[in-house]
Amino acid sequence: MCYRxxxxxxxxVERLAALSRIAITREExxxxxxxxxxxxxxxxxxxxxxxDREPELETSVVYNVLREDGEAHEGxxxxxxxxxxxPQREGKYVTVKNIL
Amino acid sequence: MxxxxxxxxxxxxxxxxxxKDFSAHELAEAHLKVIEAKNExxxxxxEVFDDVLAQADVADRTLAREGESVPALTGIPIALxxxxxxxxxxxxxxxxxxxxxxxxxxxxxxxxxRQSGAVFLGRTNMDEFAMGSSTERSCYGPTRNPLxxxxxxxxxxxxxxxxxxxxxxxxxLGSDTGGSIRQPxxxxxxxxxxxxxxxxxxxxxxxMGSSLDQIGPITKTVGDAALLFSALRGRDxxxxxxxxxxxxxxxxxxxxRVLGVxxxxxxxxxxxxxxxxxxxxxxxxxxxxxxxxDIELPHVRYALTCYYILMPAEASTNLARxxxxxxxxxxxxxxxxxxxMRSRSxxxxxxxRRRIILGAYVLSAGYYDAYYNRAVAxxxxxxxxxxxxxxxxxSVIVTPTTPTPxxxxxxxxxxxxxxxxxxxxxxxxxxAGIPALSVPMGDVSYEGALLPVGLQFMAGEGREDVxxxxxxxxxxxxxxxxxxxx
Numbered sequence: 001m002c003y004r005x006x007x008x009x010x011x012x013v014e015r016l017a018a019l020s021r022i023a024i025t026r027e028e029x030x031x032x033x034x035x036x037x038x039x040x041x042x043x044x045x046x047x048x049x050x051x052d053r054e055p056e057l058e059t060s061v062v063y064n065v066l067r068e069d070g071e072a073h074e075g076x077x078x079x080x081x082x083x084x085x086x087p088q089r090e091g092k093y094v095t096v097k098n099i100l
Numbered sequence: 101m102x103x104x105x106x107x108x109x110x111x112x113x114x115x116x117x118x119x120k121d122f123s124a125h126e127l128a129e130a131h132l133k134v135i136e137a138k139n140e141x142x143x144x145x146x147e148v149f150d151d152v153l154a155q156a157d158v159a160d161r162t163l164a165r166e167g168e169s170v171p172a173l174t175g176i177p178i179a180l181x182x183x184x185x186x187x188x189x190x191x192x193x194x195x196x197x198x199x200x201x202x203x204x205x206x207x208x209x210x211x212x213x214r215q216s217g218a219v220f221l222g223r224t225n226m227d228e229f230a231m232g233s234s235t236e237r238s239c240y241g242p243t244r245n246p247l248x249x250x251x252x253x254x255x256x257x258x259x260x261x262x263x264x265x266x267x268x269x270x271x272x273l274g275s276d277t278g279g280s281i282r283q284p285x286x287x288x289x290x291x292x293x294x295x296x297x298x299x300x301x302x303x304x305x306x307x308m309g310s311s312l313d314q315i316g317p318i319t320k321t322v323g324d325a326a327l328l329f330s331a332l333r334g335r336d337x338x339x340x341x342x343x344x345x346x347x348x349x350x351x352x353x354x355x356x357r358v359l360g361v362x363x364x365x366x367x368x369x370x371x372x373x374x375x376x377x378x379x380x381x382x383x384x385x386x387x388x389x390x391x392x393x394d395i396e397l398p399h400v401r402y403a404l405t406c407y408y409i410l411m412p413a414e415a416s417t418n419l420a421r422x423x424x425x426x427x428x429x430x431x432x433x434x435x436x437x438x439x440x441m442r443s444r445s446x447x448x449x450x451x452x453r454r455r456i457i458l459g460a461y462v463l464s465a466g467y468y469d470a471y472y473n474r475a476v477a478x479x480x481x482x483x484x485x486x487x488x489x490x491x492x493x494x495s496v497i498v499t500p501t502t503p504t505p506x507x508x509x510x511x512x513x514x515x516x517x518x519x520x521x522x523x524x525x526x527x528x529x530x531x532a533g534i535p536a537l538s539v540p541m542g543d544v545s546y547e548g549a550l551l552p553v554g555l556q557f558m559a560g561e562g563r564e565d566v567x568x569x570x571x572x573x574x575x576x577x578x579x580x581x582x583x584x585x586x
Contacts, residue, residue: 008461016460020416021423022453023441036458038517043405043462043471050399051477065340081204087430096425097436 007040008033103130105267110324113270114172117163124163124175127270128156128219131177135221135268142244144253144262146182147190148222155219162217172327174217179263179272182223183230183306184315186210193306194238195228197428197447207304208339209273209315209332216331221269224259228449229419230275230308232256233283233522236513237451244509247289248549251506254284260318261288271319271328275305277312278407279501279526282538285318286501286554289540291571292318293325294526296561297533298343300329301336309414310341312407312530322539322571323578329564343562355559355566359385360395360494369524371504373544374553378500381541381555381574385498388573395489395497399481403528406482408520409462409475410531416459422447454516483532490560496570499525501538501554505546529558537567539575 013029013036024032079092086094101121116122132152139145149155159175180186183193185203187210192198206214213220227237235258236242243258245251246266253262257274261284264272274281276294285292293316300315307313317328336342361382366375382392424430424443431442445453462471489497503524512519529536541555555574559566571577 012461013457016457016464017453018441019464020420020456020460021437021440021444022448022456023445024453032454032457035454035516036461039408039458039520040461042517042520043408046402046405046409046471046474046478049402049405049474049478051474051481067337067340078204082426085201085204085427087424087428094426097439099436 006037007044008036103127105130105134108270109321110172110176110270110319110327111321113176114174117175118168118170124156124159124219125153127175128152128177128221131221131267131269134266138246138266138268141249142246142262142266143225143241144243144246144259144266144268145179145222146194146225146238146240146259149189149220152177152219152221159217159219171216171331173213173331175219176270177219177221178213179221179224179260179269180210181257181260181272181274182226183275184210184273185304185306186220186223189223191223191306192239193229194226194240195447195449195452196239197422197444198306199239199429201427203304205304207315208301208336210304212332221263224257224263224272226259227256227280227451229306229415229452230256230277230280231415231451231455233279233519234507234509234512235259235284236509237449239449242509245287245506247552248506251508251549251551252287254287254502254506256280256284257292257318258284258287261285261290261292264288264290264318264320271317271324273315273328274318275308275313275315276526276530277309278411278530279523281316281318282501282526282536282554282556283522285538286540286556287506287552289543289552290318290320291322291325291540292316292538292554293329293564293567294529294536295329295333295564296343296535297530298341299333299535299562299564301334301339301342303336303338307418309411310418311414312411314530321577322537322568322575325537325571326564326568355495355563355569356493357389358391358393358494358496359570360393360489360497362397362400362497362499363394365397365400366499369503369521370500371544371546373546374500374502374504377541377544377553378555382498385570385574390570392498393494395494397482397485397489397497397528399478399485400528402478403482403531404520404524406475406478406531407523407527408458409471410479412455412459413463413472414459416456416463419448419452419456451516479531482528486528486532486534486558487560495559495563495566497558499556499558500541501525501556505544505551505553508547525556534558534561535564535567537564537571539571
């Protein structure tokens with residue numbers, strides 16, 4: 001088993017949480033860092049897995065399946081049903097705060 | 101005639117309904133009574149639908165009109181996991197994020213069940229967003245194992261498995277990304293099937309790991325699982341990852357009666373009582389005419405590692421849609437970004453937040469190659485190794501479903517990694533995309549209690565027929581009732 005220096009610390013967690021749009025406290029970030037470090041130690045054994053091929057050249061067993069656009073449904077048929085789920089709406093619009 | 105639920109299966113209930121031994125109304129009522137008696141303490145269901153008897157009455161009218169020619173699922177009471185969308189009803193994935201979300205459409209599997217005249221009893225408890233192996237991560241509180249209420253039912257489909265085990269439904273649907281149908285089936289002493297990836301449509305399933313997720317049945321018998329599988333499978337234009345219908349029947353052909361056991365994979369972590377039960381199960385299978393062979397799956401021990409890289413990566417992407425704008429929990433902040441941050445941290449529980457951040461880590465610049473890309477390569481290797489075994493004359497790979505029976509509530513909640521290790525034997529099937537069936541292999545003594553534990557069969561892509569044959573033989577089920585797959 002290889003020992004590594006700290007793989008993830010509190011600031012890493014805070015940065016990743018920010019990217020993931022999740023607010024966390026300093027304590028949570030500390031605690032999460034420990035949990036994730038433990039998990040990363042476990043999954044880091046992937047480096048010992050003897051993968052004898054270039055990862056960058058690997059095409060996944062998972063691939064995109066596409067289709068042609070079909071006939072669009074009549075406009076407005078589902079609008080009310082969908083808008084009913086929005087936490088904040090005005091008439092036919094979902095409202096959001098100014099983003100600029 | 102009085103309804104005795106204990107041995108009642110879908111197949112038997114169907115016969116009784118056609119012969120008018122009892123009505124769909126009476127059948128539904130019998131189950132509602134069980135739910136009323138047991139659900140408060142076990143919490144298998146988080147909601148029992150208020151129109152169950154009305155649904156059953158519709159089924160009775162269909163039975164009166166069409167008699168014997170009705171689909172086998174007409175009037176059959178089924179429980180649905182809370183991550184499967186039913187139009188007009190709440191679906192929350194047991195998360196505060198979606199607590200009040202009302203589905204705007206039916207999942208494809210629901211549309212098929214509706215067409216068959218099934219009765220929807222209610223939605224069952226689960227780990228939040230299917231992230232967990234114990235159903236302790238539900239925002240509604242845990243489900244208790246009906247066989248021992250101090251223990252977990254397993255997860256994430258713990259509510260569904262408990263509902264079946266307690267007699268609160270004739271069958272249930274769950275979802276399985278890393279073992280979430282099979283592990284609870286093992287812990288609750290019932291049957292659980294994870295179909296081949298793409299066999300059932302994921303349209304209308306709240307997504308966790310899109311390349312791993314499959315909906316599947318949890319039932320009392322293999323025959324019932326086969327019945328539900330037949331009714332639900334099929335190509336769906338709304339889910340492009342579904343398999344073409346021809347691909348399933350193409351592979352039909354005599355399956356060998358050779359079972360493969362990857363002993364090297366079972367060397368550590370397996371409880372001795374479970375190991376013994378497994379050997380007894382193998383002896384039983386030999387008596388039934390199966391040959392048991394040792395096989396090598398050199399990379400299968402890395403399947404869990406692979407899973408805990410790929411799944412959080414996919415889940416972090418899938419859960420990015422929950423921003424409190426179009427649906428779900430909205431917590432007011434000072435600006436748009438603040439809205440997102442507050443909504444998501446309030447809406448998501450601890451395990452969900454942990455996996456999202458882990459996913460972000462393995463996908464981030466500098467780590468993408470070390471983790472995610474390697475996991476992608478490893479996935480292909482594991483898949484190829486399984487295919488190689490099936491091509492060498494082995495038709496079924498056999499392992500215990502879980503390393504131990506059900507653990508105590510609270511035993512693993514403070515140790516995420518210990519919880520993840522419960523999935524050791526189940527994740528390979530999700531990684532390889534192959535079908536896997538868990539059947540009860542008897543009770544074992546564990547921590548002073550007598551508890552069920554599951555035997556897992558895995559077969560090649562599209563070979564659910566092989567799983568059903570092995571499972572039925574093992575459980576000694578009567579095969580004269582057809583399942584449409586003979």
